[in-house]
Amino acid sequence: MPTNDKKDNKDFKSTNDRLIEHSYDGIQEYDNPMPRWWLLSFAGTIIFSVIYLFNVGPVGNGKGRVADYEADMKKFAAAHPAPTSDVSGDKLLAMVKDKEEVHEGGETFKTYCASCHRMDAGGLIGPNLTDNAWIHGGQITDIYKTLVNGVLEKGMPSWSKVLKPEELEQVVAYVASVQGSNPANPKAPQGIPVSP
Numbered sequence: 175m176p177t178n179d180k181k182d183n184k185d186f187k188s189t190n191d192r193l194i195e196h197s198y199d200g201i202q203e204y205d206n207p208m209p210r211w212w213l214l215s216f217a218g219t220i221i222f223s224v225i226y227l228f229n230v231g232p233v234g235n236g237k238g239r240v241a242d243y244e245a246d247m248k249k250f251a252a253a254h255p256a257p258t259s260d261v262s263g264d265k266l267l268a269m270v271k272d273k274e275e276v277h278e279g280g281e282t283f284k285t286y287c288a289s290c291h292r293m294d295a296g297g298l299i300g301p302n303l304t305d306n307a308w309i310h311g312g313q314i315t316d317i318y319k320t321l322v323n324g325v326l327e328k329g330m331p332s333w334s335k336v337l338k339p340e341e342l343e344q345v346v347a348y349v350a351s352v353q354g355s356n357p358a359n360p361k362a363p364q365g366i367p368v369s370p
């Protein structure tokens with residue numbers, strides 16, 4: 175028999191509670207209105223979703239996530255210029271003559287390149303860099319391009335994101351400087367001989 179005795183149930187009821195007129199296995203339930211704060215935030219999400227829809231692409235007039243991402247990436251690229259493969263060969267050749275630059279390049283080489291090209295550049299996993307045979311061209315600008323782009327499918331990483339533009343130029347100058355240094359037990363020549 176349903177009762178609506180407020181005295182018995184005072185712990186569970188607000189003044190709006192209404193006992194629903196049914197019982198299952200003797201269990202009855204109250205019809206509790208949702209609290210106001212809940213209803214307001216629920217309505218708020220609905221209103222927000224409408225505003226949101228009008229602000230995003232491709233539904234609304236916003237540019238959309240993809241365009242936003244691309245704009246951000248463009249801004250980032252503008253702020254962090256990557257070395258490009260067009261560099262002045264004359265500048266690099268001048269660096270080869272500069273002991274200081276070549277020395278810096280040698281340090282970079284030991285850190286990043288020696289694991290594959292050997293400390294003395296005689297070749298290990300990567301080719302011998304001291305002979306006159308080149309797979310990707312032996313002009314100093316070719317070497318620079320090889321470093322910037324890498325030869326990913328052959329296991330030569332791209333260095334344009336790892337090294338600073340200056341470090342990249344220095345290490346190219348270093349590679350040019352070890353031409354003809356004839357280290358002991360070099361790796362056999364690979365590629366096409368290029369006259370210096």
Ligand code: HEC
Nearest residue numbers: 286287290299300301308309310311317320325328329330
């Ligand atoms: C993970 C191993 C690895 C590292 C590290 C590496 N290289 Fe290489 N490098 C290679 C391989 C493998 C090749 C040969 C690519 C091919 O067969 O086309 C290569 C090729 C080259 C070439 C072109 C040689 C040619 O005959 O045309 C140059 C120049 C070169 N590397 C310079 C560098 C420099 C400078 C660094 C350090 C900044 C470096 N490499 C770091 C593996 C590496």
